[in-house]
Amino acid sequence: MISNRKGAVRSLTAAVALSLFAVGCGGSGGSGKTADGKTIVKVAVWDYEKTPEFKALIDGFEAENKDIDVQPVDILSADYSNKITTMLSGGDSTDVLTMKNVTDYARYGTRGQLQSLTTDANKLDKAKYSGLDAFDLKGDYYALPYRQDFWVLFYNKDLLKKSDADLSKLTWSDYADLAKELTTGSGSSKVYGTYHQTWRSVVQAIAAAQTGGDQLSGDYGFFKKQYEVALDLQKSGAVMPFATAKTQQTTYDAMFSTRKTAMVPMGTWLAARLLQLKAEGKNDVDWGMAPLPQTSANGKTVSFGSPTAFAVNKKARNSEAAKKFVLWASGPKGAAAIAKVGVVPSYTDAAVMKNFFGVKGMPSDALSKKAMSPDEVKLEMPVSPKSSDIDQILKEEHELVMSGEKSIDKGIQEMESRVKSEVE
DSSP states (O other): EEEEEEEEEEOOOOHHHHHHHHTTOOOOOOOOTTSSSSSEEEEEEEEEGOOHHHHHHHHHHHOOOTEEEEEEEEOOGGGHHHHHHHHHHHOOOOOEEEEEOHHHHHHHHTHHHHHHHHHHHHHHHHBTTGGGGGGGTTTTTTTOOOOEEEEEEEETTTTTTOOOOGGGOOHHHHHHHHHHHHHHGGGGGGGBOOOOOSSGGGGHHHHOOOOOOOTTTSSOGHHHHHHHHHHHHHHHTTOHHHHHHHHOOOOHHHHHHTSBEEEEEEEEEHHHHHHHHHTTTOOOOEEEEEEEOOOSSOOOEEHHHHHHEEEEEEEOOHHHHHHHHHHHHSSSOOOHHTTTOOOOOSBHHHHHHHHTSSSTTTSSSSSHHHHHSEEEEEEEOOOOOTTHHHHHHHHHHHHHHHTOOOOOOHHHHHHHHHHHHOOO
């Protein structure tokens, strides 16, 4: 489903939405101006109403640029990558495209579908931009990051009150024991000790980041221990079964905000979502953040994450205005805007982090601040022309392992075999 949001929201059926790729999402016709002469900049986003940073960026930019009208093109999150790929292949001219992950970015950038931002990237103080290196394609940049997420452990303070676990230095073994301890009830009243989203990253990206494994290598033995943890938790009943979560399309924010789970390892973007739900009267959980559990108990916290960026479509109707939006959103002013809604910006300095922890409802205790300062953040998936194809194979095999259709060893064997035979 896609809709343009400016004031009133228009919901369109999927069939009608697809027909808009040629015309409504920035097709070839029209002047690119509003009736009162403002330059229109269309920005492809996902789940606009559930993703508060988009409104914060658009409102902030428009307040300083009265002659530009930014119009979000809203796409369902689950459909986003496929829709953007279709749009670009069809010659769509939506001005700004949000790069949801670096895997998609690498594909679009190497296909020549994005405008170069190399000159602008080279002018930045790169020491202040987390995740910028991920958009370096052999010295060229086709997107600039505005957000840098990484994974932490969210927990319900009330449900953990009776536990004496030290959340500041959990190993995955400690985490599994704690999840089992915290699991209570049964049936509709069951509260799980933890919840794992069905994404492959919950197992594979964690294993790669914390063992030094390479997800592009075709050798995946380093996944095994993390799969053993995940499947043991599932077998014990301390986490919702993968098949159930997949079939019911269960979401991590709903599980956590309705007190159906005591913990959830998740990206820092969940903080903004919890604050938004709180403002809407849909979340009364007293929550905090802790460092992501670790494979090694060496005292070092290694997490993983991925920057989110804006790119200018090669066929953008209003390129200059689009570029102006991208530079503003990815810079200090954009960082200040999203920090105020609880989103971690790519550009960081002391003032930005003060804004982040100053948001009403944001936990600012010592443990939460420690969670927000990992020793190292590895990229969720390495950037390569092969990344997209390998990602798909690993996802397919992950689902078969987690649903019990393949053993861990058989699943890893298939991952290795398929990557080596199917990816050139």
